Amino acid sequence: MKEMFSRSPKNLIRPLVHKLHAYVPGEQPKINGLIKLNTNENPYPPSPKVLHAVRAAVDDRLRLYPNPTAERLRAKLAKLHHCKPENIIIGNGSDECLAMAVRAFVEPQSESRVRSPKSRVSGATLQYFTPSYSLYPVLADIHGAVKRAVPLKSDFSLPGLAALKRGRQWDFDAALTLVTTPNAPGGRGYSTRELDALCKAQRGVVVLDEAYVDFANDNAMKLALRHPHVLVARTFSKAYSLCFQRVGYFVGHPELIAALDKIRDSYNVNGLGQVAAEATLDDLGYYRANFKKIITTRTWLSRELTSLGFRVLPSQTNFILARPPLFSAKEWLQKLRDRKILVRWFSAPEVRDYLRVTIGTQHEAVALTRAARAILKADP
Ligand SMILES: *Cc1c(COP(=O)(O)O)cnc(C)c1O
Numbered sequence: 001m002k003e004m005f006s007r008s009p010k011n012l013i014r015p016l017v018h019k020l021h022a023y024v025p026g027e028q029p030k031i032n033g034l035i036k037l038n039t040n041e042n043p044y045p046p047s048p049k050v051l052h053a054v055r056a057a058v059d060d061r062l063r064l065y066p067n068p069t070a071e072r073l074r075a076k077l078a079k080l081h082h083c084k085p086e087n088i089i090i091g092n093g094s095d096e097c098l099a100m101a102v103r104a105f106v107e108p109q110s111e112s113r114v115r116s117p118k119s120r121v122s123g124a125t126l127q128y129f130t131p132s133y134s135l136y137p138v139l140a141d142i143h144g145a146v147k148r149a150v151p152l153k154s155d156f157s158l159p160g161l162a163a164l165k166r167g168r169q170w171d172f173d174a175a176l177t178l179v180t181t182p183n184a185p186g187g188r189g190y191s192t193r194e195l196d197a198l199c200k201a202q203r204g205v206v207v208l209d210e211a212y213v214d215f216a217n218d219n220a221m222k223l224a225l226r227h228p229h230v231l232v233a234r235t236f237s238k239a240y241s242l243c244f245q246r247v248g249y250f251v252g253h254p255e256l257i258a259a260l261d262k263i264r265d266s267y268n269v270n271g272l273g274q275v276a277a278e279a280t281l282d283d284l285g286y287y288r289a290n291f292k293k294i295i296t297t298r299t300w301l302s303r304e305l306t307s308l309g310f311r312v313l314p315s316q317t318n319f320i321l322a323r324p325p326l327f328s329a330k331e332w333l334q335k336l337r338d339r340k341i342l343v344r345w346f347s348a349p350e351v352r353d354y355l356r357v358t359i360g361t362q363h364e365a366v367a368l369t370r371a372a373r374a375i376l377k378a379d380p
Contacts, residue, residue, distance in 0.1 A: 025039070026038045040318055049283045049286075050242075089261055091249060093247065094237075096248065097233055121174070121175050122146075128148075129180075137149065150167070150169045156188045156321075177202055187317045188315070200227070205231065209233045211237070212238055212318060228256070233248065234250075247274070293361075298318070305369065309324075310322040321357075323355075336355075343358070
């Protein structure tokens with residue numbers, strides 16, 4: 001390297017970027033026969049109709065730019081959610097929508113004075129609960145926003161408004177508040193009633209990140225269509241077996257959506273992704289059957305692991321958070337890996353005693369409980 005470049009590019013990089021800790025995605029290892037339960041992917045393939053639609057779209061159209069605003073997809077989603085296409089923006093995954101929200105609603109710290117002094121929201125603050133989606137602090141850091149991380153209750157339920165007021169940590173004026181609901185990695189679902197109360201108390205924008213909502217009893221979509229400062233984030237990745245295609249979206253007030261649209265990359269959603277997502281919406285029955293299978297396996301696996309001594313938290317998602325017996329969670333991660341089963345472990349203090357296990361097929365769940373039993377038996 002030294003011989004190739006005449007000088008170091010280090011001082012060309014913004015100090016903020018230099019110090020940044022990038023988001024760490026779950027591993028995607030290439031190991032034969034590996035049972036992969038670490039990134040909350042859906043174990044079932046996309047519907048045959050979706051695969052057909054994508055294959056049929058691979059022709060000389062690849063030469064052309066896709067529809068810049070994903071018009072057809074937005075029209076279909078508007079029908080599904082009983083709103084207008086103006087209420088919807090599509091992202092290259094909901095991760096991109098979240099990043100756009102940070103850029104549209106939060107002032108970078110050094111520029112926070114620019115915001116009109118009359119505005120009551122704390123312009124530079126991005127707020128979220130811990131534990132929740134570990135991308136949020138990374139998005140804040142990239143943008144130079146002020147992070148405010150407020151703990152959930154010890155069982156990962158939402159603190160009530162009175163407790164948030166008493167605790168004095170929570171900022172009801174934060175420019176942007178991100179709430180993972182149902183929660184990740186906790187798995188707990190929150191009621192629309194308690195989310196509504198929280199939204200009403202916030203003066204800045206609230207994003208309800210419903211990445212796992214199809215596995216839950218309740219959803220908060222109506223809050224995005226009732227409150228002008230609330231956005232609901234959805235994704236085709238988890239429930240609709242489409243991680244590879246990167247399609248997610250926000251639903252909310254047309255003015256917020258229009259603001260986001262101004263900073264969106266012109267062709268942010270690739271053409272095959274649009275085709276796949278549209279075909280998905282034409283075959284929802286197929287996916288609803290998969291949700292049922294995953295929920296049945298979730299119930300079965302929770303019961304089995306509990307009987308082996310795991311403390312399994314209640315889940316409204318396609319994963320469970322479980323505190324394993326006998327060995328530390330980190331040791332379990334390795335012991336399961338030795339048996340070709342990959343789960344996820346987070347080092348954050350609130351969750352370091354737990355393993356996060358994606359709900360795979362029933363067959364994979366059986367393999368996991370077998371491995372767990374063998375690990376417990378092997379204990380000297
Ligand atoms: C997976 C996930 C996302 C991102 O999904 P993409 O649409 O694939 O970008 C967003 N939020 C949460 C909480 C997630 O777990």
